[in-house]
Each structure stands twice: as C-alpha cells, then as structure tokens.
Amino acid sequence: MAPEVVLVTGGTGLIGKAIEKVAIEEARPNERWVFVSSKDANLVSESETVALFQKYRPTYVIHLAAASGGLFRHLQSTLDFFRSNMKINDNVLQCCFKYNVKKCVSCLSTSVFPADSTYPVDETMIHHGVPHDSEFGFSFAKLMVDVMNHCYHQEYNCNFTSVILTNVFGPHDNFDLEDGHVIAGLIDKAYHSKRDNKPFVIWGTGSPRRQFIYSLDLARLFMWVLREYDEISPIILSVDEEDEVSIKEVAEMVVEAMNFQGEIIHDTTKSDGQFRRTVNNAKLRKYLPDFKFTPTKQGIKETAEWFIENYDVIRK
Numbered sequence: 001m002a003p004e005v006v007l008v009t010g011g012t013g014l015i016g017k018a019i020e021k022v023a024i025e026e027a028r029p030n031e032r033w034v035f036v037s038s039k040d041a042n043l044v045s046e047s048e049t050v051a052l053f054q055k056y057r058p059t060y061v062i063h064l065a066a067a068s069g070g071l072f073r074h075l076q077s078t079l080d081f082f083r084s085n086m087k088i089n090d091n092v093l094q095c096c097f098k099y100n101v102k103k104c105v106s107c108l109s110t111s112v113f114p115a116d117s118t119y120p121v122d123e124t125m126i127h128h129g130v131p132h133d134s135e136f137g138f139s140f141a142k143l144m145v146d147v148m149n150h151c152y153h154q155e156y157n158c159n160f161t162s163v164i165l166t167n168v169f170g171p172h173d174n175f176d177l178e179d180g181h182v183i184a185g186l187i188d189k190a191y192h193s194k195r196d197n198k199p200f201v202i203w204g205t206g207s208p209r210r211q212f213i214y215s216l217d218l219a220r221l222f223m224w225v226l227r228e229y230d231e232i233s234p235i236i237l238s239v240d241e242e243d244e245v246s247i248k249e250v251a252e253m254v255v256e257a258m259n260f261q262g263e264i265i266h267d268t269t270k271s272d273g274q275f276r277r278t279v280n281n282a283k284l285r286k287y288l289p290d291f292k293f294t295p296t297k298q299g300i301k302e303t304a305e306w307f308i309e310n311y312d313v314i315r316k
C-alpha cells in the first residue's frame, strides 16, 4: 500500500523542526512525513503550490507556512503581511480541497483576538472585534483561515481546522534581531553582550505579559490535533493562565540561562506591543487534563544551550 503522506508547510522553521523530532518517535508505519520550506515552493504562487501538491499528493497537511516576524517587522510591513498570507492560505486550502486531503491543520496566533477584548480570551471570541493595530494585516489574514475552514466544511464537508498559538520558542527559532520574537532576540542579545562586554538591552518597559509555549510541547499537541481533534473551529494550544510571565521575568530567565553578569538596561523608546493577551486554555484542558508543559524557565535553558552549541550554523 502506498504510504500516507503528511505534508508540513513551513516545515523547517521553529515549529516544523519540533514536529519533525516528535514525528520521528510517533509516526505510524504507513506514514511518510515531508517537511517543506520556501525553497521547495513559494506558496504565494498558485502554480508553485499546485506543483507541490501534485508532487507529494498528501493525505494530511499541517500548514505552518506564513509570512511573519516579530512585533518590529509587523509594525513596518502590515500590508505585505496581509497580502502574502491571504495568498498563501488561499492557495494551500484550495489545493487541500482539490487533492482530497483528509485533514488540514492550520495555525492562527493570539494576535487574532480583538484588541479591546476582556482577558482571558477564548476560542469563541476570535471574530468579536478588530485585532490590535501592531499586527493588523497578519491577524486579519489569519482570521480568514477560520472563515475558509468553515466555508469548505459547509460546502464540501472538508475536515480543515486550525489551532491558536501563544508565543512559541525553542531550538531552531529565528535568532535574527529585527525579524525574531522576544526570547530568541534576548538570547542573541545576551550572547553578544556577554562576549563584547556591553549592557544587555531589553526593548520596551518589560511589563507586557505573555504565555510562552515550548516548541516541543507544541509539537506533541500538534500530533494530538492531527490524530484526535475533530472540530472545525480552532483550539487554543497554550500553557495555563498561571504560567503567564512578564517580559522582564523572561529576560531574567535568559540572563540566568546565558550566565550574563553585566549591566541590564531597558530601551523604552522601543514599542511594548500589546500589554497582555492572556488566553484561557479550558477547551484544551477539557480534552487533555493531564498534559504536562515544560516550565518556561527550563525551556529557555534548553533553548539557550541549543543556541550556544549551534551558534556557528544558526540561520541568521
């Protein structure tokens, strides 16, 4: 029997690499996992997306690919992010439909929630208002994935669903300062501050709060969503509310993990972004009450160790 192909778009990034590691342990005998990146196909292009599906004929798709970046990139390029992500998602879901993909799991992020939400937010609130203007274009494009999932289900009974992620970090993160997210950015800065004997600079006030999920925990949850989760509507994959931390606390964990002992300063001319976006993971907890998350501090330590070991080859 021909193997069932699981195609992972955006498969060489932070989440894809973690899924690859977990899939090696949890793959079924008749499964072939294929991790593709923008080098294999530019998903903004319809013809390249079709060629990719033609080549692999996937049975399942985990759709991670997105045009994305940290807060500072989003502030600069919101229209580009909107247009690219709209095209990518439309191309991928249309191919999933045409090639009879049995299930497609796409990614949303907590930036999709209305900016004036009351916190914590949950899955029922995603279409209740306008996302924060710091990631406006990106967030609206992501919201349309849920709209498309429901349309495909309503018209063709497709099993396309999505997950909502909080801030993800781990090995293989993007450690580029301008494009990257906070934990990777801080690890990179701590490394250079220590090496060059310079102050360690935290951008913003340090008071915004975030729920961080370690990429390997997220990968395990992705496997569960692919195999077991049977709803079209999204599910939040996040640590519990009490595990939310401030950027200042995260910076302290990075300083400890990197053994940085110099001066620490804040650059408050840099934006804080959203102050908080606390999510309620009750839906996930209803399905998986006993799932154990890696404590943020331990995840940061492992990520810092990975960064130091791989410094010479890290994509920059």
Ligand code: GDP
Pocket: 070, 071, 072, 167, 177, 180, 181, 182, 183, 185, 186, 189, 201, 202, 203, 204, 205, 208, 210, 247, 270, 271, 272, 273, 274
């Ligand atoms: P967000 O969670 O989508 O807002 O994106 P980020 O991960 O880029 O930023 C989160 C928070 O970390 C914001 O309040 C930033 O001001 C703060 N921050 C502190 N230092 C850094 C850094 O070195 N890089 C980034 N990207 N953010 C930082």
